[in-house]
Amino acid sequence: MLDNLQITTDEYLPLRDVVFNTLRKAILTGDLKPGERLMEIHLADKLGVSRTPIREAIRKLELEGLVVMIPRRGAQVAEITEKSMSDVLEIRRAVDALCAELACERITDEELKRLNSARLDFEKAVEGKDVTVIAQADVSFHNIIVQATGNQRLVQLVENLSEQMYRYRFEYIKDFSGHPAIIKEHAAICEALKKRDKLAAAESCRVHIDNQKKSIIARIRKDSAKH
Amino acid sequence: MLDNLQITTDEYLPLRDVVFNTLRKAILTGDLKPGERLMEIHLADKLGVSRTPIREAIRKLELEGLVVMIPRRGAQVAEITEKSMSDVLEIRRAVDALCAELACERITDEELKRLNSARLDFEKAVEGKDVTVIAQADVSFHNIIVQATGNQRLVQLVENLSEQMYRYRFEYIKDFSGHPAIIKEHAAICEALKKRDKLAAAESCRVHIDNQKKSIIARIRKDSAKH
DNA sequence: ATACAGTATATTGTATACAAAATACATCGT
DNA sequence: ACGATGTATTTTGTATACAATATACTGTAT
Numbered sequence: 001m002l003d004n005l006q007i008t009t010d011e012y013l014p015l016r017d018v019v020f021n022t023l024r025k026a027i028l029t030g031d032l033k034p035g036e037r038l039m040e041i042h043l044a045d046k047l048g049v050s051r052t053p054i055r056e057a058i059r060k061l062e063l064e065g066l067v068v069m070i071p072r073r074g075a076q077v078a079e080i081t082e083k084s085m086s087d088v089l090e091i092r093r094a095v096d097a098l099c100a101e102l103a104c105e106r107i108t109d110e111e112l113k114r115l116n117s118a119r120l121d122f123e124k125a126v127e128g129k130d131v132t133v134i135a136q137a138d139v140s141f142h143n144i145i146v147q148a149t150g151n152q153r154l155v156q157l158v159e160n161l162s163e164q165m166y167r168y169r170f171e172y173i174k175d176f177s178g179h180p181a182i183i184k185e186h187a188a189i190c191e192a193l194k195k196r197d198k199l200a201a202a203e204s205c206r207v208h209i210d211n212q213k214k215s216i217i218a219r220i221r222k223d224s225a226k227h
Numbered sequence: 228m229l230d231n232l233q234i235t236t237d238e239y240l241p242l243r244d245v246v247f248n249t250l251r252k253a254i255l256t257g258d259l260k261p262g263e264r265l266m267e268i269h270l271a272d273k274l275g276v277s278r279t280p281i282r283e284a285i286r287k288l289e290l291e292g293l294v295v296m297i298p299r300r301g302a303q304v305a306e307i308t309e310k311s312m313s314d315v316l317e318i319r320r321a322v323d324a325l326c327a328e329l330a331c332e333r334i335t336d337e338e339l340k341r342l343n344s345a346r347l348d349f350e351k352a353v354e355g356k357d358v359t360v361i362a363q364a365d366v367s368f369h370n371i372i373v374q375a376t377g378n379q380r381l382v383q384l385v386e387n388l389s390e391q392m393y394r395y396r397f398e399y400i401k402d403f404s405g406h407p408a409i410i411k412e413h414a415a416i417c418e419a420l421k422k423r424d425k426l427a428a429a430e431s432c433r434v435h436i437d438n439q440k441k442s443i444i445a446r447i448r449k450d451s452a453k454h
Numbered sequence: 455a456t457a458c459a460g461t462a463t464a465t466t467g468t469a470t471a472c473a474a475a476a477t478a479c480a481t482c483g484t
Numbered sequence: 485a486c487g488a489t490g491t492a493t494t495t496t497g498t499a500t501a502c503a504a505t506a507t508a509c510t511g512t513a514t
Contacts, residue, residue: 012298014467016286039495050469052279055497059243059286065380071239072475072496087380090329091322098321153292153314157384241497266465277499282467299466299505 020057038075093209100201107148171219247284265302320436327428334375398446
């Protein structure tokens with residue numbers, strides 16, 4: 001009874017945050033497509049709230065880079081260009097390498113164990129062919145490394161950068177021919193972390209991102225060729 | 228006449244952005260101190276606007292990490308702890324090194340010239356003793372490098388990270404005994420960029436940040452010892 | 455004097471109302 | 485038929501109003 005009450009108070013989220021999460025998810029999954037306008041009244045009606053929380057959510061999406069504002073014309077979903085994605089990946093490459101280096105210094109034995117089982121989970125997920133499961137296993141693996149840095153702002157930064165790649169992650173995962181390489185890369189990262197070999201860990205992460213970059217950029221080119 | 232009209236339309240900024248800039252500056256300069264509550268009606272009265280633009284500005288400050296929200300209690304200026312600053316600097320170290328590496332590949336001869344004169348401007352600024360002028364010259368120097376990467380998202384990231392260090396930048400600059408070292412570091416960075424030597428450029432940047440870190444962390448310890 | 459209860463006040467969260475600008479559309483003239 | 489002009493509509497930008505919660509205060513009982 002009291003427990004239940006506690007839970008409900010803990011679960012309180014301002015509507016603006018509910019809207020923010022909803023819109024973000026819609027953008028990342030592609031329900032809201034690049035260039036699409038976000039009209040306040042329309043969204044308000046659709047989500048059953050007033051314009052106020054909608055507007056506040058849009059302000060956050062704006063700073064996050066998921067929507068762009070045009071003065072007196074409102075918000076629209078940010079376009080993804082090859083350049084913008086390449087910019088993101090360029091940063092991601094360095095940041096992931098940093099994560100690996102820091103993790104070498106700070107990862108605990110317990111986290112190393114969890115990392116290894118996350119690695120094995122990923123390999124198992126690859127055998128099954130469910131793309132969502134594979135993607136989730138990949139996220140879990142990398143999350144352990146980022147968390148092991150103990151740098152909360154770094155966690156947040158990686159999250160934001162990952163977000164930008166989200167729509168293309170699936171393309172990368174869908175390419176089954178690339179799976180053996182991913183498995184090898186994960187193994188290399190694991191190995192380096194276990195040895196606490198910063199150079200090797202960082203380099204493995206760079207290779208890992210470089211490979212992702214190849215398939216993501218290829219996909220974008222294919223997409224833009226269509227239009 | 229028409230020109231004037233053009234200017235005024237160009238200069239249009241929604242009130243939310245005016246408020247956002249105003250509050251951000253107030254936080255960075257320390258007019259609004261860590262832990263201080265941002266009360267909407269109070270701010271609205273003070274700035275002569277309604278609560279709506281205030282709230283939207285706060286949403287952006289929230290995502291930027293300059294304020295933290297407490298549900299149903301509103302916003303307060305984020306505290307700066309040694310840990311949070313150390314987290315920022317850890318990222319900044321890697322990101323600045325990345326900037327240097329990319330700049331090695333992409334900086335134009337014209338930008339190299341401007342960089343060199345910015346370096347000399349800094350040396351001149353150091354001779355005069357105006358801290359604000361010195362800080363500005365330092366910013367100009369580093370801006371050229373970041374811009375030379377041609378990566379707009381990287382520019383934005385560096386800006387955000389710099390922001391967090393802003394309040395302590397002056398302490399670093401104020402320490403006149405450190406100036407010769409800074410001058411040498413700038414020269415090393417310049418030199419490496421001219422030679423397009425990525426390793427040297429990156430390493431110089433790391434050293435540069437490590438030195439900043441020392442003085443900033445020392446300052447924070449001194450501050451927290453007072454309280 | 456101190457702890458507590460109950461009320462008043464202040465503050466946030468949300469919804470609505472109003473103003474200004476941008477867009478769409480229809481009418482008119484050529 | 486085409487373009488221009490003026491009006492209607494839509495949409496954003498801003499202000500205000502209302503509701504719910506948290507905080508501060510006051511008085512009372514111990």
